Amino acid sequence: MLSKYSRRQWLTLIVFAIADFCSAVCVSLQAPFYPMMAESKGATPTEYGFVFGIFELTVFIVCPIYGTYLNKIGPKFMFNAGIFTTATTCILFGFLDRINDTRAFVGFSFVIRIVEAMGNSGFLTASFSIIAKEFPENVGATFASLETCFGLGLIVGPTMGGALFELGGFTLPFITLGGMLLGAASLTYCILPAHSPDAKGESEANGSMISLVRIPSVALVTYAIIAASASIGFVQATLEPHLRPLELSPFQLGLMFVLNGATYSLFAPLWGWLCDKHVNPRAVVILGGLVTTAAFIILGPAPFLPIPNTLPLCIFALVLHGTGFGAELVATFTSAHKDAVANGFPDDIGTYGLVAGLWTSAFALGAFVGPSVAGILFDWCGFAWATVFVVVLHLVVAVSFALHMCISRPANSSVFAKTHESLAQHDAEKSLLLGGRGGDESGFHSSGSSSFEVSVSSEIRPLIA
Template structure:
């Protein structure tokens, strides 16, 4: 499918904004702890400064998703970027504060506001993706996630270099201003989006609670959370696990880049497969088993006689990036489709709800992952602690397999969702790929509005999805 000029412009400005936002969110990791300790803060105190970011995203993302269609995707997107950039700049002046309590308190406050801005930016961007690229949601999402992942890698590296060049304030001010420039670009290029519905009447989309009550979407939310728990687990415990290998700081830094780089490399592949070739649920199941293999090797699992060696750890991290990406991209793709198939209107309000759910559950896992990892590492050691992540992903695979089996009993499945108009159903049912099987072989079609089946020859003007 050839993109229009507007789609290409949207894709480019999104890529720039995603990259710059990720750089600003992640740049403080190498030197903020050192600055906090110089003010008298403990690791527990400044550790929560990092953790509060994900907790805030978890809380506010569903709220943004519920009200996206009222606030407006473009306004939320630009306000989110502007807030993230402004708070990044403010964070660079914390070194002027000498009182420990004031330093930590302001760190918390700025980080919370930054998380609110970042959450609004992500929720709106995911919704606009679904609106602008309805036939290539997975591939587009995956490409932008690659840009975001590159930003998360570049952020600490570039931040550390700027810190050495000009001290604590320089990286925050310079990179915050870069994000402000990106915000200006998106403000000028992005069109305004409205909640379109038939007959000019606003169609009520439902609530986040109604969305999560759909079994397929509840499973997707669990898979998203399990995936983010796995990456948070490694961020918190990989360094002490690798310490006996006596690696240099540079080598250790490369180990942390491995799974993120692999995720960025393969994410567009998973997006293309989910959009065009494979049922996203199959991709989720595959990803879950790959993550299970990864954590079995990197532990290594207490029941396997495998020594902890550098080659084994490298293979395990590459596998984790591959499986992690498969789960995240496929769940994002399938959640939008499942919402529409289960009665939610195909509009910006539904996109906002699903995007808010995705962002929120990912943030919850990112908050739980490091917290649980640290406690389990102290309690049972790294090898047994990895069993926790393995079990989580084993449940992902089992639940999705059961869901596919139950769905297959209710209707035939081609593995791909196809949007068709009723006129095609009437003129050429076979070309439309409609479901057949009634006594008189009349083609049947699944309605968006209430997920029931209707005769293709019935009098209607709606669009439908066949799965």
């Protein structure tokens, strides 16, 4: 697979990997020390906790807007503007310690995080869309590989942030890592291929986020993304008090938070490869839902399991969790894009933008809801009973996707096969007409998917639930 990539595809992949890693580092670096700084300024846990939550809430709100107008704005401009915004706001965040008034400190924290979330949303939405356009035959594997880089950034961010904070105080981590992202932004500006709007100029005209979610299979995918993201937020909000009776050192506790993210990064490329070449993405989602369900039954441990909470049990559960939600997240992106095209959406950058915006927005909603519900349930009934909430969420994911696969008509696969055969034949004829030149050297990689017109999709529409 890798040997077939063109020079432009390799450059795009490398630039995206660097940008994903640096962006994740900047977004996550303040977790170990910002609460302490906020308390020293007089802020309450509720106030500085919502500073973290407002980031995901902003992503949830603006991503559908970005996805709808991506073709009109231009994916390269949105990508570069998003990275520059994220880098600049990261650096500005480092100067908040100069503010001594509590209200001003909290207020500027909110403003900077909101603007940072807007930049991060543009970067993510555009990157997902460019992946689908530039790597049409390997969307899942490419997406998964870049998610590995993003996951590694989320792991490295708090670690580097804490180390730099000990070395030079509050400002140093943000200037250093924000500057690193600024360098990555400059690299993407120079290397990322230019892209003109699709010839027919479809953006918001050919569909909307609402019409996309009205497709039953896409609605199921949206729910699965929210459930997977909520499980991550649940762990982030309640794992520390759950592990407190085990009397772990700060270093050991930090390693516990790395386990599920590291496992996700390790297995994400495998899920992408399976979804692209070997397995129905919906089957991968079912497996992910069942594995995540098992993880939280063990992590509780569930009230109906008469076993004590031990460190090896928690480690095993967190590894299972990283494996399960990784399968869900990677497979849902691939599945949503295929289902959208099969149900009448044109295979163009406008549809890629809608799917990317939906995925990012749904993930952000889960990331906002997960820790909020986790805190309430933890106070009300304790950790073991609170995990039942996540168990039920993911059982619903597995059962609903299994039922959908059972009631979907088996003719779907043959229709897709015939469609792809006709597209391959069309590409071969086009190559002969162009004197053997199989690709366009300007803009994005040319593929048969660009000729997947609405008329073809309309023929498939009746066969998709």
